[in-house]
């Protein structure tokens with residue numbers, strides 16, 4: 001392997017396709033499962049320069065790269081990987097930042113196995129190129145250099161844009177508009193910026209330093225972040241428009257936890273994953289009593305659900321010392337969580353109860369959880385999502401003694417903002433209706449994107465929406481039609497190609 | 500940072516603070532609350548907006564020190580600042596002319612009742628207020644309540660001031676006499692529960708303001724959930740006021756005890772260390 005590396009490094013000779021394919025996928029160093037189960041340090045440690053170069057040399061530099069089509073925002077993947085292979089991480093990060101605002105975040109949390117890596121040509125016969133790890137490598141390289149390179153900022157446009165929510169959608173939109181010279185103010189309800197990146201995703205998967213660095217970067221572009229500002233309460237959208245905002249972007253996420261409506265859900269010791277994670281991450285309860293906010297962990301914890309949120313809650317509980325049982329109603333293949341998280345959870349010793357669903361939670365005389373009753377499930381006909389519908393197996397109920405239950409079966413849109421905006425069109429789930437191309441809402445000058453429009457989705461989709469929102473707002477404020485005319489689009493594409 | 504402009508101690512355990520928070524004061528309404536966080540390591544705790552002054556840009560809180568955070572907040576004198584004040588949160592009280600309304604406040608619960616009584620009075624109601632406490636030293640805002648009520652009744656459990664009885668006594672008497680259209684009862688959960696038990700046989704609608712445990716106060720976590728009329732409700736976004744006859748108070752009180760063990764640890768740790776980090780090790 002070192003042989004190939006050398007050849008790749010020195011670029012004496014281009015590797016043949018066959019040689020590239022022969023290089024095995026480079027694993028990323030990780031903390032040992034036993035060790036990491038007892039701390040909140042990041043699990044994966046990133047590629048060294050050498051490892052990154054080796055992995056980058058596995059890319060075939062396809063003429064028609066499938067990976068780019070698989071990326072929700074269309075990052076020029078072969079180009080940034082090529083730069084890494086040529087030992088030019090600065091060029092790699094510049095390439096990435098043309099399309100994604102926060103590669104250090106995406107490289108860590110994107111479900112690459114469902115996106116770019118799923119369709120990578122190398123992956124047809126071998127394991128796909130580790131695109132996500134390379135993205136992270138380039139971003140971490142930049143962070144290690146100190147201050148991030150700042151793009152050119154257009155001259156002031158004299159127009160003010162208000163953004164609701166500082167999650168990935170809001171931050172991206174703010175960054176884009178600030179670069180265009182707009183005066184941007186982000187209003188965030190919580191006392192820390194970052195949205196889910198800050199309150200939801202745990203430290204061991206996405207260190208908060210990285211999140212706050214990205215927030216500071218957006219501020220350095222000229223955007224202001226106002227914390228403790230609940231839009232719909234502290235100020236309504238109409239008041240924002242009256243108060244000198246020329247346009248508004250709503251990126252308030254889908255933060256309202258859903259419960260299962262089974263008996264016993266209000267017992268002491270039953271929490272939403274959002275509560276559990278907010279206490280742990282945002283309030284730093286894992287450092288109680290140095291930090292004031294308490295968290296209840298118990299000895300034996302049941303986590304219900306199979307998504308990223310469930311994995312995060314389970315692995316947080318594990319790190320706080322609990323014996324953790326994950327209960328999911330479908331099979332492992334259908335789990336919506338990222339592969340890597342499922343794999344890490346298994347390694348760390350989380351016990352999976354698959355094809356199992358809770359039917360009730362049983363409490364003691366004092367109102368505390370004592371047991372959870374579950375029923376076995378089998379997979380029936382595919383449902384609307386294309387996944388096979390789980391159906392309960394009659395008479396297969398059993399009980400597991402437990403002291404804490406964490407419910408992680410999804411979230412809905414938070415009603416605070418929409419309650420205060422009766423003239424905003426919503427769909428039947430309470431999500432804001434926005435034009436799929438322009439993200440315009442039913443209110444003039446108000447755009448919306450991210451989880452508040454799509455329902456709980458992904459970080460990269462939220463960032464993509466932030467970009468689209470910024471483009472629409474820019475066009476709106478310049479008095480252009482929101483949708484580019486076909487000729488104009490052609491001209492834009494040509495312009496881009498000419499660059 | 501949010502500056503404390505005034506601080507008044509009412510007793511060893513109760514105090515009032517006027518905080519500079521113009522954005523909150525601007526839209527605050529009776530019945531709403533705010534969340535405060537003292538400093539980086541602090542917890543987010545909900546406190547009712549007992550008064551507000553839009554011109555001055557201030558909100559007033561009245562607090563009973565019962566644990567770590569409320570005890571620490573008590574040490575914040577005029578001129579010091581809180582790191583976060585978020586609000587106004589929750590739905591405002593629905594104010595209309597009902598006729599005769601009883602506004603009963605127990606302990607520090609009198610303060611949250613005050614702006615509601617004021618609005619009810621403005622809307623043309625006959626407001627009869629009950630200012631109740633265990634003992635004389637814990638009575639507060641009797642004078643302010645007088646300003647906004649047609650009549651004020653003072654009760655103490657031990658008879659050290661006003662009538663020697665529970666807050667429920669005068670409520671019962673007035674319901675018996677008839678002519679009460681609505682009761683507002685705000686205070687400890689147990690007090691609200693018994694006020695509701697008192698009014699229920701008379702069919703007099705009774706509104707309570709629930710004080711469940713909260714984290715964000717914006718509907719994001721579900722920590723504050725209670726059962727009202729058999730349905731789960733989030734107090735911070737669907738309340739804090741509910742029809743008391745529908746509330747499962749036993750569940751509320753059970754859920755309020757959820758963190759007792761940790762609260763004791765936090766309090767002991769605070770008393771021992773007074774925020775000195777070196778104490779940890």
Ligand SMILES: Cc1cc2nc3c(=O)[nH]c(=O)nc-3n(C[C@H](O)[C@H](O)[C@H](O)COP(=O)(O)OP(=O)(O)OC[C@H]3O[C@@H](n4cnc5c(N)ncnc54)[C@H](O)[C@@H]3O)c2cc1C
Pocket residue numbers: 109110111164165166167168169170187188189190193194195196197200201202229230231232251252253254255277308309312338414416417449450451452456457458459460462
């Ligand atoms: C625990 C967890 C783990 C996840 N893991 C992954 C993962 O590994 N990979 C992945 O791609 N995706 C993951 N996701 C999903 C992803 O985080 C979200 O899809 C994404 O964050 C959505 O971005 P957003 O900007 O739309 O909203 P959010 O990130 O939810 O941000 C919304 C912000 O708006 C604020 N806000 C809400 N209401 C108001 C208001 N009225 N006024 C002012 N501010 C308001 C909120 O406080 C919040 O800060 C995860 C989600 C969770 C909860």
Ligand SMILES: Cc1cc2nc3c(=O)[nH]c(=O)nc-3n(C[C@H](O)[C@H](O)[C@H](O)COP(=O)(O)OP(=O)(O)OC[C@H]3O[C@@H](n4cnc5c(N)ncnc54)[C@H](O)[C@@H]3O)c2cc1C
Pocket residue numbers: 532542543544545546547548560561562563564565566567568569570607610611709710711712713714739755756759762763766
């Ligand atoms: C909507 C609302 C309005 C309130 N208004 C007032 C008020 O005007 N004046 C006042 O003195 N108190 C008020 N409270 C109660 C106040 O929030 C608690 O007394 C305070 O949080 C206790 O914190 P602590 O650290 O001092 O005590 P702890 O020792 O932590 O707790 C003591 C008790 O207070 C309750 N509590 C603890 N943490 C919280 C929390 N995060 N949120 C809510 N309750 C908690 C629990 O029942 C606990 O047993 C209100 C509560 C709510 C929900």
Ligand code: SF4
Pocket residue numbers: 058059060061062065066067068077078119120121122129131
């Ligand atoms: S599909 Fe795979 S091999 Fe082809 S360019 Fe993309 S990452 Fe490289």
Ligand code: FES
Pocket residue numbers: 712713714715716717718719720721722723724733734735736
């Ligand atoms: S306090 Fe979190 S939802 Fe009410």
